Amino acid sequence: MRIDVFFADRVGIAQEVLAELARRSLNVTAVEVDPPHIFIEAPALDQGGLDALRAQLMQVDGVLTVEPVGMLPGAQRRLYLDALLASQPDPIFAIDEAGTIVVANSATVAASGLSESSLIGSSIQNLTGKPELLRQLVDGGYHLPVCEVTIQREPYLLETMPLHEIGGRVAGAVMTLHTPSRIGERMSALQNYDAGGFDTILGSSPEIVQLKQRAARMAMVDAPLLITGETGTGKELLAHACHAGSNRRGQPFFALNCAALPENLAESELFGYAAGAFTGALRGGKPGLLELADGGTVFLDEVGEMPPYLQAKLLRFLNDGSFRRVGGDRELKVNVRIISATHRALEDMVSSGHFRQDLLFRLNVLNLQVPPLRERPGDILPLAQFFLSRACTQASRAPMRLSPAASAAMLGNPWVGNIRQLQNVIFRAVTMTERNIIHVEDLELAQEATPTHPAEAGDIVSLDQAVADFERNLLQRLYREYPSSRRLAKRLGTSHTAIANRLRRYGIA
Numbered sequence: 001m002r003i004d005v006f007f008a009d010r011v012g013i014a015q016e017v018l019a020e021l022a023r024r025s026l027n028v029t030a031v032e033v034d035p036p037h038i039f040i041e042a043p044a045l046d047q048g049g050l051d052a053l054r055a056q057l058m059q060v061d062g063v064l065t066v067e068p069v070g071m072l073p074g075a076q077r078r079l080y081l082d083a084l085l086a087s088q089p090d091p092i093f094a095i096d097e098a099g100t101i102v103v104a105n106s107a108t109v110a111a112s113g114l115s116e117s118s119l120i121g122s123s124i125q126n127l128t129g130k131p132e133l134l135r136q137l138v139d140g141g142y143h144l145p146v147c148e149v150t151i152q153r154e155p156y157l158l159e160t161m162p163l164h165e166i167g168g169r170v171a172g173a174v175m176t177l178h179t180p181s182r183i184g185e186r187m188s189a190l191q192n193y194d195a196g197g198f199d200t201i202l203g204s205s206p207e208i209v210q211l212k213q214r215a216a217r218m219a220m221v222d223a224p225l226l227i228t229g230e231t232g233t234g235k236e237l238l239a240h241a242c243h244a245g246s247n248r249r250g251q252p253f254f255a256l257n258c259a260a261l262p263e264n265l266a267e268s269e270l271f272g273y274a275a276g277a278f279t280g281a282l283r284g285g286k287p288g289l290l291e292l293a294d295g296g297t298v299f300l301d302e303v304g305e306m307p308p309y310l311q312a313k314l315l316r317f318l319n320d321g322s323f324r325r326v327g328g329d330r331e332l333k334v335n336v337r338i339i340s341a342t343h344r345a346l347e348d349m350v351s352s353g354h355f356r357q358d359l360l361f362r363l364n365v366l367n368l369q370v371p372p373l374r375e376r377p378g379d380i381l382p383l384a385q386f387f388l389s390r391a392c393t394q395a396s397r398a399p400m401r402l403s404p405a406a407s408a409a410m411l412g413n414p415w416v417g418n419i420r421q422l423q424n425v426i427f428r429a430v431t432m433t434e435r436n437i438i439h440v441e442d443l444e445l446a447q448e449a450t451p452t453h454p455a456e457a458g459d460i461v462s463l464d465q466a467v468a469d470f471e472r473n474l475l476q477r478l479y480r481e482y483p484s485s486r487r488l489a490k491r492l493g494t495s496h497t498a499i500a501n502r503l504r505r506y507g508i509a
Contacts, residue, residue, distance in 0.1 A: 184292030188252035203379035219245035229370030232420030235341040251296030259305035274328035304344035
């Protein structure tokens with residue numbers, strides 16, 4: 001039984017209380033003194049013995065009450081602490097001022113590859129394989145910037161928090177190890193907290209309904225997916241939906257725009273880099289998106305802009321899931337699905353030598369073609385109404401509507417920039433107009449909607465120039481609908497080589 005002796009504090013009272021238990025030959029296995037309480041654990045004490053002991057202890061000067069308790073506070077705190085540590089998926093352990101591990105959770109035991117008895121009492125240098133780590137901890141007051149350590153050939157980011165005694169002296173530190181995949185889960189949750197599934201892809205036209213049905217089937221197939229389509233059609237939104245509809249939905253999703261970064265930065269972003277890989281690198285190295293997304297999906301936007309060296313390294317990863325960090329000498333292996341997207345004709349880039357054919361075969365296992373907005377006219381006005389409502393909310397405007405003429409003008413616009421252009425046009429109109437009805441002149445569509453008129457006879461310099469101008473205008477117009485030299489050649493009933501030569505001659509891409 002465990003009892004709580006509540007007393008008025010005075011010198012020697014704890015000794016007198018314990019002496020009474022000793023006089024009764026009660027074996028005491030634990031004592032906790034926390035004035036004004038003395039907690040005692042006596043396994044042989046029963047209810048009858050408690051009544052007699054209480055009567056005797058109440059005779060001791062200063063004792064106020066004697067009551068049974070279910071658990072000693074110290075034991076209760078240890079139980080809760082052990083449960084708290086065991087519930088943490090990240091390895092957490094504490095060291096004393098000499099760098100000796102004094103407590104560790106089960107995740108640390110599993111990461112170390114040792115038994116708990118072998119781990120407790122060992123040195124942090126032995127665990128991390130970094131002899132200089134303890135010296136750095138001491139020099140830094142047991143607080144270090146986040147750095148990378150390797151345990152059992154697995155990389156971790158090490159976070160330290162010093163432990164201070166009441167007087168301020170440092171008594172050691174609590175250390176947490178974060179795996180790249182766990183960090184990736186948290187980063188992805190922050191970045192993609194509002195990313196939805198296929199219900200976020202707006203539109204009810206037959207083209208978009210068919211696209212969503214096809215995408216939903218492909219989302220469940222764990223294979224590389226290539227999404228093609230013009231700029232502004234929503235390829236990244238579709239990639240998010242495919243991830244949300246896959247078996248990896250609970251895992252990280254990261255996107256990399258291959259056209260937005262120089263070659264060296266794109267490589268380090270995707271594959272990470274080792275410690276000291278280049279000037280300005282973090283001291284402990286940095287995991288790349290592939291490590292952060294382990295178990296999830298990486299979306300490579302504008303994959304057609306990827307430089308040749310990075311294409312070769314990505315091909316190697318797609319072959320067996322392994323890679324090396326920039327400046328690293330160790331093979332890493334992760335389980336990541338690659339979804340890529342481009343607005344360029346990769347087949348033509350292969351023909352011109354700007355894209356690897358073997359990489360295209362690896363990326364193009366599954367394929368989705370996103371139709372341009374002009375090919376789904378039934379979605380133009382519903383999308384416009386959606387963007388109009390959202391723009392009014394963002395601009396703190398009263399609800400607005402489109403005039404019939406504005407609606408007609410939107411239906412007749414070619415929408416070269418697709419959904420992104422439609423969204424920008426609506427937002428600009430809501431921001432700039434003072435009226436509650438948006439008219440044609442508010443949409444600023446004149447330049448986009450004005451058809452190209454043939455040149456007047458007086459403007460013609462020569463027959464060859466006139467033919468070239470006509471040919472250029474024709475190819476520019478048709479290339480929007482057939483964004484591939486092969487498809488365009490089939491549409492015009494001529495050879496692929498002839499069309500490819502003309503596209504290069506006129507700078508059409």
